[in-house]
Amino acid sequence: MxxxxxxxxxxxxxxxxxxxxxxxxxxxxxxxxxxxxxxxxxxxxxxxxxxxxxxxxxxxxxxxxxxxxxxxxxxxxxxxxxxxxxxxxxxxxxxxxETIGHVSSNLAEKIVENVLEQSYRKSAKKYYL
Structure with a gap:
């Protein structure tokens, strides 16, 4: 902790x-x-x-x-x-x-949702990719 x-x-x-x-x-x-x-x-x-x-x-x-x-x-x-x-x-x-490469389907969905609102770079940074 x-x-x-x-x-x-x-x-x-x-x-x-x-x-x-x-x-x-x-x-x-x-x-x-x-x-x-x-x-x-x-x-x-x-x-x-x-x-x-x-x-x-x-x-x-x-x-x-x-x-x-x-x-x-x-x-x-x-x-x-x-x-x-x-x-x-x-x-x-x-x-x-269910994965897309080494990305879980839950994370992939979150990334897609986020990319619609922000740039690809900011989305990748947010999700540690």
Missing amino acids: HILSVNHNELDFKTIEEEIYKTVCKVACGIMKDILEKIDLMLLAKRDTEKYRNKGFRRTCIHTIMGEVEYERRIYQTEDNDGKSMHVYLLDQYLKK
């Missing part, structure tokens, strides 16, 4: 509000990471081991409305209908993850 000094000359309501917002977003990103990795672990245990072969972890990062969420997810080797080898992320399938 941030500790703000009472004697701090720059201390005002806006500063306190911004610091609390940043802290809460950082905590929320950590919670999101933990949840995603626990779901991935559950999927590892419940998967069809004949169909999905665990090939290890891949680190990824997704931009969300809370900030960047970095996490690891397992990649699995399987076969498509034609018998060709392919790789999948069971976590992404389970969550029906």
Whole structure:
């Protein structure tokens, strides 16, 4: 947590509000990471081991409305209908993850709404892109 000094000359309501917002977003990103990795672990245990072969972890990062969420997810080797080898992320399938690149659909919607009102540069800066 941030500790703000009472004697701090720059201390005002806006500063306190911004610091609390940043802290809460950082905590929320950590919670999101933990949840995603626990779901991935559950999927590892419940998967069809004949169909999905665990090939290890891949680190990824997704931009969300809370900030960047970095996490690891397992990649699995399987076969498509034609018998060709392919790789999948069971976590992404389970969550029906909708992203545009590494941007969550929620954040993409906020950016589009914001771009209609401000310049692209200001919108990107606002959402840490």
